[in-house]
Amino acid sequence: MKAATAAAWLLAASAACAQPPSSAPDPARALAGPALTQALRQGGLVIYFRHTATDMSRNDAAMSGFADCGNQRPLSDEGRAAARGIGDSIRAVRAAGGDVLASPMCRTLETARLIFGQAQPDDAIVLRGDAGYPRLAGLFMAPVAAGRNRWVVGHGIPFRAIAGPPHLQEGEAAVLRPQGRCWTVVARLLPADWDALR
16 A cells, blocks of 8 residues: 555544544443453553653754754653653553553653653654644554553644544543554543552
8 A cells, every 4th residue: 555545544544533533531432440450451452641741941942853852842850750650550550561652752752761661762653744643543543462552652732633632631641442443542541540540
C-alpha cells in the first residue's frame, strides 16, 4: 500500500472510529477498579499518556530541533515526581509490559523514562502530516498481543485531534482497546488514579 493511500485509509478509519468524536470512556465498555487492574495485567491495550506537569513559564518557540532541550518547555519538579509515582504504581499493579514509545520532544521522553526507565522516540506521535496524525492513529488501532501493552507518551493536541475531547490534562492517560480499524476508550486515569489501582 502506497504511503498516501495508507495515510488516507488510516484517517478514514480513525474518523469513523469516533462518531460523535469523543475520547471519554465508552459507557458500555468502561473499566474501573479491579476490572481495569485485571485488564492492564492481561494486556492487549494501548495506554496513551500526555506528558506530566510542565514549567509553563517556558515554551518551544526558539527550539532548533527535538534534541534542543534548553529551548523547550520542560517538566516541572512536580511533573517529575508525578512520573516517578505513576511508574511505581504501574509496577505495583503488575501491568503487562511492552513497547514504550514517546514523542521525541524532551518533556515526553523524560516523562516516559521516569515512568518506564526507557523509551523509543517516535516522531509519528508529534508530527502532523497533510492528513492529520494517521501514523499515531495507526498505533491506536493496531492489535497488541495478549500479555503485552503498548505504552505511548505524547501530547494533548495530537490525541484530541484523533480521538476527540475532552482534552487530556498533563499526566492523564487514556486506556484504549484496539479493534483493527478502530479503537475503544475504556478508561482515563489522572496521575493520582494509578495509586488507587494497586
